[in-house]
Structures are given as C-alpha cells and as structure tokens.
Amino acid sequence: xxxxxxxxxxxxxxxxxxxxYVRKTHQKNLRSxxxxxxxxxxxxxxxxxxxxxxxxxxxSPGGWSEYAIKHxxxxxxxxxxxxxxxNKISGVFFLQGDISKKIIFNALLNHIQYKKINLxxxxxxxxxxxxxYTDMSxxxxxxxxxxxxxxxxxxxxxxxxxxLFHGEEFENxxxxxxxxxxxxxxxxxxxxxxxSKEVFLLAKKKKI
Ligand SMILES: C[S@@+](CC[C@H](N)C(=O)[O-])C[C@H]1O[C@@H](n2cnc3c(N)ncnc32)[C@H](O)[C@@H]1O
Numbered sequence: 001x002x003x004x005x006x007x008x009x010x011x012x013x014x015x016x017x018x019x020x021y022v023r024k025t026h027q028k029n030l031r032s033x034x035x036x037x038x039x040x041x042x043x044x045x046x047x048x049x050x051x052x053x054x055x056x057x058x059x060s061p062g063g064w065s066e067y068a069i070k071h072x073x074x075x076x077x078x079x080x081x082x083x084x085x086x087n088k089i090s091g092v093f094f095l096q097g098d099i100s101k102k103i104i105f106n107a108l109l110n111h112i113q114y115k116k117i118n119l120x121x122x123x124x125x126x127x128x129x130x131x132x133y134t135d136m137s138x139x140x141x142x143x144x145x146x147x148x149x150x151x152x153x154x155x156x157x158x159x160x161x162x163x164l165f166h167g168e169e170f171e172n173x174x175x176x177x178x179x180x181x182x183x184x185x186x187x188x189x190x191x192x193x194x195x196s197k198e199v200f201l202l203a204k205k206k207k208i
Contacts, residue, residue: 019193034063035063037191038123041202042067044189048072049071049118050071054079055080055120057120057121057124058142062089074091078093080092099149100145105145118155121162122143122149136168140167143173150162151180159204160181160201160202164198174201177201181204183205184204185203188200
C-alpha cells in the first residue's frame with residue numbers, strides 16, 4: 001500500500017532539500033547537521049581548549065562528539081551517551097543507553113570518576129509524539145537531567161551548554177540555572193532553523 005504524505009512532511013522534505021546546511025553536511029562528510037550549531041557557538045564563544053574533558057549527552061549520530069574530540073586533542077577526553085547506537089569515533093568513549101535510567105546514569109558517573117569536567121553539553125531531544133504538552137514535558141525532563149549531571153560533574157570553571165525549547169517551563173528553567181551559574185547566554189546560531197523553537201543556553205561561572 002502506498003502511504004500518503006502529510007502536508008507537514010512535504011514541507012519538511014522541501015525545506016530539508018533546500019537547506020544549505022544539509023548540503024554542507026554531505027559535502028564535508030559530517031555525521032549530522034547539528035555539527036554546525038556547535039561550530040557556530042564555538043566560533044562566537046570559544047568553548048574548546050586542548051586538554052579539556054567533555055561530556056556529550058544525546059550524542060548520536062556523533063556530529064558534536066566529532067567536533068569536540070578534534071578540538072580537545074589527545075590530552076583531552078570526550079565521554080558521550082545516547083540511547084541510539086553511534087558509530088565509533090576514535091578517542092571518544094561512548095555509552096549506549098537511556099541516561100534517565102539509573103544504571104546508565106551511574107555508569108556515566110563511574111566512567112568519569114576523578115576527571116575534572118570542563119564542559120557538559122546536551123543536544124538531547126525526546127521522541128516527538130505530536131502532542132505538544134507531552135513533548136514539552138518530556139523535553140524538560142531531559143533538560144533537568146542534563147542540568148543535574150552538569151551540577152554533579154562540572155569543575156568550578158566548567159561550562160554547561162544545553163539545547164532548550166521555548167515553552168511554558170523555559171523561564172523556570174532559566175531561573176533555576178541562575179541559582180547555580182553567574183553568567184547565562186541565550187544563543188540561536190544561524191544554522192538553527194528560524195522556525196524551530198530551539199535555543200541554546202550557555203552557562204558559565206558556577207556560584208561556589
Ligand atoms: C538531535 S539528536 C543529537 C545530535 C548530536 N548532537 C549530533 O551532533 O550528532 C538528539 C539525541 O538525543 C538522544 N536522546 C534523547 N533522549 C535521550 C536519553 N534519555 N538518553 C540518551 N540519549 C537521549 C536521541 O537518541 C538523539 O540521538
């Protein structure tokens with residue numbers, strides 16, 4: 001049976017094929033279009049230095065991890081986690097599983113044990129159900145989880161980068177982050193689709 005496409009899926013496909021970043025992703029042989037978002041934020045805010053230890057949450061297919069390991073070099077480390085599989089990236093430690101599950105959460109903490117973490121970044125997004133209340137609530141559960149991991153693992157001068165969606169909980173989330181960090185920037189890289197509700201929060205200077 002031939003399935004009919006919805007208007008929104010036609011619109012998505014047409015946007016996708018006209019998108020210059022999709023073309024560039026193929027030209028540069030990158031794992032994901034998301035690579036450009038991290039690149040844009042890094043160019044503006046200089047996130048990476050050689051030797052940094054990085055946690056990448058929601059890492060698959062690996063665009064951000066690939067970018068990170070290239071910039072932290074052999075003296076640094078990248079620990080990545082995703083519930084989906086991810087093809088191997090040399091130098092990156094990958095943990096497959098749902099980070100909301102205690103066993104995966106503990107495995108991640110176990111792996112980084114004594115490392116001073118300089119950057120926690122999360123590009124996690126939940127599976128979209130189409131029911132806006134459920135999607136937002138699932139997304140904010142993930143944000144809270146990433147924030148919890150950042151609070152536990154980040155060194156005093158560490159940086160927390162997280163993708164968030166504008167919604168009812170946005171202001172609350174920002175407010176909670178200000179309890180923990182002195183500086184928070186809201187970034188919308190040019191590679192992030194203007195129609196998308198996603199923004200990135202870049203938090204620095206832990207309140208000690
Ligand atoms: C937008 S993609 C990440 C793209 C990635 N940053 C890149 O550059 O290739 C979002 C990812 O979040 C992951 N994710 C969502 N919920 C998760 C969870 N509870 N635990 C681990 N990963 C999760 C999804 O499996 C998905 O691969």
